Amino acid sequence: MQVTSVGHAGFRIETAAGSILCDPWVNPAYFASWFPFPDNSTLDWDALGDCDYLYISHLHHDxxxxxxxxxxxxxxxxxxxxxxPVPDLRRALEDLGFHQFYETTDSVRHTVHGPKGDLDVMIIALRAPADGPIGDSGLVVSDGVTTVFNMNDSRPIDLDVLGAFGGIDVHLVQYSGAIWYPMVYDMPDRAKEAFGTQKRQRQMDRARQYIAHVDATWVVPSAGPPCFLDPELRHLNDDHGDPANIFPDEVVFLDQMRRNGHDGGLLMIPGSTARFTGTQLDSLTHPLSDEDVEAIFTTGKADYIAAYAERMAPVLAAEKAAWAPAAGPAMLEPLRALFEPIMARSNEICDGIGYPVELVLDGPGHTETVVLDFPKRIVREPIAGEKFRYGFGIPPELVRTVLRDDEPDWVNTIFLSTRFRAWRVGGYNEYLYTFFKCLTEDRIVYAEGWFGESHDDSATITVGDYQIQRRCPHMKADLAKVGVVEGKILTCNQHGWEWDLDTGRCLTTKGHELRCEKL
Incomplete structure (x- = not known):
C-alpha cells in the first residue's frame, strides 16, 4: 500500500483495488484565515484527483x-x-457533480467491489451536533496486507470497532489546534497564556491516548496546524517560541511521541510518499531533501511562512475582495429573519443557552448591536444598561457575507476564522455554539433531538477513591479509557472537560453533571 500526503488532513491511498483521495484542501478557508501548512498548491492536482474513490470526512472547509x-x-x-443523520454532505457533493455514492453503515466493515478488485473499508461516523458541522468521521482501509486508519480530526468514542480488522498498521491522526480559544477572548494576558499552555498540551495528550489505544506500528501526525498568512493573524503561527500557542506542528508532536516512548512517528509533507507492507515501512520519500524538510519546521520556519505569505498575497487579496462591504443598512431585520425561525424550533438549545447574547457589529462605516434573546426566542435591539453573559464582536462585513451566502454554519466560517472577539461570564456553553452550527431546519431539528434524547449512564467504573459513571456526560466517551484524575478533578481528554468529583459539578460548562460517589 502506498500513502501520499497531499497536505493537512489530505492523503491519497493507493491499493491494488484502486486509489482513494481523502480530504484534499488547497484554497484558503474560514474567511481566508487558514492556509495549508506546508504549502501544497504546486502539487500535480489533476493527477492526484484522477482517483477511483473519494472520501470527504466532513464539511469543515479545511x-x-x-x-x-x-x-x-x-x-x-x-x-x-x-x-x-442529515444529508448535507451528500447534497454538497452532488451539487459539484459527483454522482456515484457508496453509502456505508456506521462502524461496519464493508467490502467494496470495484472494477480493479475488492477493497475493505469502515467509516466511523460521529453524529453529535458538536462533531464538525453535524458530523465528523474516520476511515479505515485494508487491502488485505496493510490497514490504515485515517482518523483525521475526528474523535471516536468507541475504538473497539477497529477489532474488525485485527490490527492497524498505519494511523493518521490530528494532534494540533483547530479552535479559536483562548486567542479571541477578552481576558487578562496571564490568563490567556495559562489557558493556551494548558490547551496546547492537552490536545497532544489526547492524541497520544488515541495512539496508545489504536496501537498502530506507524503514526503520521496530520490535520494541522493551519498557517496564518494575513498580517493581522500572523502571530497565531507557532514560529516564535510561544509556549501558549495552540498550533504546534508535526515536529513538536513527534518529539512528544519520542519522549513518551513511541519511535514509530513519521514526518510527511505535501508530496511525501510512504510504502507499507503490513507493519513494514518499505520506503519514505519527500519532495525535498531531509534537511530542507526539517528546516520548514525548525530553524527556517519563520522565513518559510514569510515567503509563503508573499506568494499568497494576491490570493488573500482576492478572497477579501469577495466579501460583502462593511457599510450598509442595519442588520437587525435580516438577522431576525434568519435566527427567529431557528429559535422557534429549538427549545432544548435555547433553554440550554439560557441568556440573551450580545452581537456587536462594529467596522468601517457601520456600528450596530443586536441581541439574540434566547429565553424569549426573539432578536431585538439592546435595552439601555443591559448586561450580558455571552457576547461576540464581529466585523460587519463577515456577517453581511454569511447572510448573503445563506451560510448554515457560522462556526465553520466566522468563528474558525478567529476574525472576531468573544467574552463570557462563566464557562463554555456548548448549546450556544451548537446553535450557530445549525442554521437550517434539518440541522436544528436533529440537534434538538440529540439534546432531548436520554442516554444510558448506568454503567459505573472505579477511579481512585471514586465510583463514577462510565460514559462522559458530554459526548459519551468511555471514561475508563480517556478519563484522567488529578486530586479531586476528573478530566475527559476527549474534549478536555472537567468535573469536581466531590460534587459531580461540571467545571467547564453549566449542566452535564457527573454521577459520582466517594468510596
Whole structure:
C-alpha cells in the first residue's frame, strides 16, 4: 500500500483495488484565515484527483474544499459516504457533480467491489451536533496486507470497532489546534497564556491516548496546524517560541511521541510518499531533501511562512475582495429573519443557552448591536444598561457575507476564522455554539433531538477513591479509557472537560453533571 500526503488532513491511498483521495484542501478557508501548512498548491492536482474513490470526512472547509473538488477531482469517482443523520454532505457533493455514492453503515466493515478488485473499508461516523458541522468521521482501509486508519480530526468514542480488522498498521491522526480559544477572548494576558499552555498540551495528550489505544506500528501526525498568512493573524503561527500557542506542528508532536516512548512517528509533507507492507515501512520519500524538510519546521520556519505569505498575497487579496462591504443598512431585520425561525424550533438549545447574547457589529462605516434573546426566542435591539453573559464582536462585513451566502454554519466560517472577539461570564456553553452550527431546519431539528434524547449512564467504573459513571456526560466517551484524575478533578481528554468529583459539578460548562460517589 502506498500513502501520499497531499497536505493537512489530505492523503491519497493507493491499493491494488484502486486509489482513494481523502480530504484534499488547497484554497484558503474560514474567511481566508487558514492556509495549508506546508504549502501544497504546486502539487500535480489533476493527477492526484484522477482517483477511483473519494472520501470527504466532513464539511469543515479545511477538509471539504468545493472549488478544488469542482476543478480537479474526477466526478466519476465513487464517494465513500459516512453514515450521517442529515444529508448535507451528500447534497454538497452532488451539487459539484459527483454522482456515484457508496453509502456505508456506521462502524461496519464493508467490502467494496470495484472494477480493479475488492477493497475493505469502515467509516466511523460521529453524529453529535458538536462533531464538525453535524458530523465528523474516520476511515479505515485494508487491502488485505496493510490497514490504515485515517482518523483525521475526528474523535471516536468507541475504538473497539477497529477489532474488525485485527490490527492497524498505519494511523493518521490530528494532534494540533483547530479552535479559536483562548486567542479571541477578552481576558487578562496571564490568563490567556495559562489557558493556551494548558490547551496546547492537552490536545497532544489526547492524541497520544488515541495512539496508545489504536496501537498502530506507524503514526503520521496530520490535520494541522493551519498557517496564518494575513498580517493581522500572523502571530497565531507557532514560529516564535510561544509556549501558549495552540498550533504546534508535526515536529513538536513527534518529539512528544519520542519522549513518551513511541519511535514509530513519521514526518510527511505535501508530496511525501510512504510504502507499507503490513507493519513494514518499505520506503519514505519527500519532495525535498531531509534537511530542507526539517528546516520548514525548525530553524527556517519563520522565513518559510514569510515567503509563503508573499506568494499568497494576491490570493488573500482576492478572497477579501469577495466579501460583502462593511457599510450598509442595519442588520437587525435580516438577522431576525434568519435566527427567529431557528429559535422557534429549538427549545432544548435555547433553554440550554439560557441568556440573551450580545452581537456587536462594529467596522468601517457601520456600528450596530443586536441581541439574540434566547429565553424569549426573539432578536431585538439592546435595552439601555443591559448586561450580558455571552457576547461576540464581529466585523460587519463577515456577517453581511454569511447572510448573503445563506451560510448554515457560522462556526465553520466566522468563528474558525478567529476574525472576531468573544467574552463570557462563566464557562463554555456548548448549546450556544451548537446553535450557530445549525442554521437550517434539518440541522436544528436533529440537534434538538440529540439534546432531548436520554442516554444510558448506568454503567459505573472505579477511579481512585471514586465510583463514577462510565460514559462522559458530554459526548459519551468511555471514561475508563480517556478519563484522567488529578486530586479531586476528573478530566475527559476527549474534549478536555472537567468535573469536581466531590460534587459531580461540571467545571467547564453549566449542566452535564457527573454521577459520582466517594468510596
Amino acid at each position: 477538509h471539504y474544499d468545493p472549488r478544488h473538488l469542482a476543478a480537479h477531482v474526477n466526478k466519476d469517482a465513487v464517494v465513500l459516504l459516512p453514515d450521517y
